[in-house]
Amino acid sequence: xxxxxxxxxxxxxxxxxxxxxxxxxxxxxxxxxxxxxxxxxxxxxxxxxxxxxxxxxxxxxxxxxxxxxxxxxxxxxxxxxxxxxxxxxxxxxxxxxxxxxxxxxxxxxxxxxxxxxxxxxxxxxxxxxxxxx
Numbered sequence: 001x002x003x004x005x006x007x008x009x010x011x012x013x014x015x016x017x018x019x020x021x022x023x024x025x026x027x028x029x030x031x032x033x034x035x036x037x038x039x040x041x042x043x044x045x046x047x048x049x050x051x052x053x054x055x056x057x058x059x060x061x062x063x064x065x066x067x068x069x070x071x072x073x074x075x076x077x078x079x080x081x082x083x084x085x086x087x088x089x090x091x092x093x094x095x096x097x098x099x100x101x102x103x104x105x106x107x108x109x110x111x112x113x114x115x116x117x118x119x120x121x122x123x124x125x126x127x128x129x130x131x132x133x
Contacts, residue, residue, distance in 0.1 A: 001033055001111065001112070002033055002034045002035065002036050002076075002109065002111050003026065003029065003033060003036070003111050003112045003113070003114055003132055004035065004036050004037065004038075004102055004105050004106040004109070004111045004112070004114065005026050005035050005037065005075075005114040005115075006113070006114065006115040006116075006117065006120065007041065007044040007045060007048060008115055008116040008117050008120075009023045009026050009114045009116055010041075010045060010048075010070070011023075011048055012024075012116070013027055013066075013070070014045075014048075014049065014066035014069075014070070015048075015052055015057060015058065016057075016058070016062075017057060020116055022114060022116060022132065023114075025114075025132075026114045026132065030073050030074050030075075031074075033074075034074040034075070034076050035073070035074060035075045035076065036075075036076050036078045036105060036111060037075055037076070037077055037078065037102075037105070038077075038078060038080045038101040038102055038105045039077065039079055039080055039101070040098050040101050041075075041077065042077070044098060045067065045070065046067065049066060049067065050063065078105055078109065080101055080104065080105060082104065082108075085104045085108075086100045086101050086104050087100070089103050089104055089107075089123065092123075093119070093122070093123035093127075094119070095119060095120060095123055099119070099120045099123075100123075102115070102120065103120065103123055103124055103127065103129065106124065106129045107127055107129060111129075111130075112129070112130040112131060112132040112133075113129050113130075113131070113132060114132035115132075
């Protein structure tokens, strides 16, 4: 079954100073199951890597190589068209529109949501989304 990883999970894949067992599990599962991500995913990842580079956490080569490696993983972009659903979820659960887009995708696709974000986990549980385990 496919799952939806958010940027917090993928950050642990690419930043050497971040570790999380849930992120490791999600990366392992990509060998068996594809990941589905919303439109905002690649923008968030590029921004995350640029921010880490600017703060001296990684260098330019690490950022570029991380993006290249991620592009080879079984991550499928799913175009999201329902702006009203994203806004409604963001309003209901006090999420950013970015986080609400991951939640909306998990709901629509019937997928588990892999996140390290507490508020997003709570929102997913409230919406009946299967937790990623």
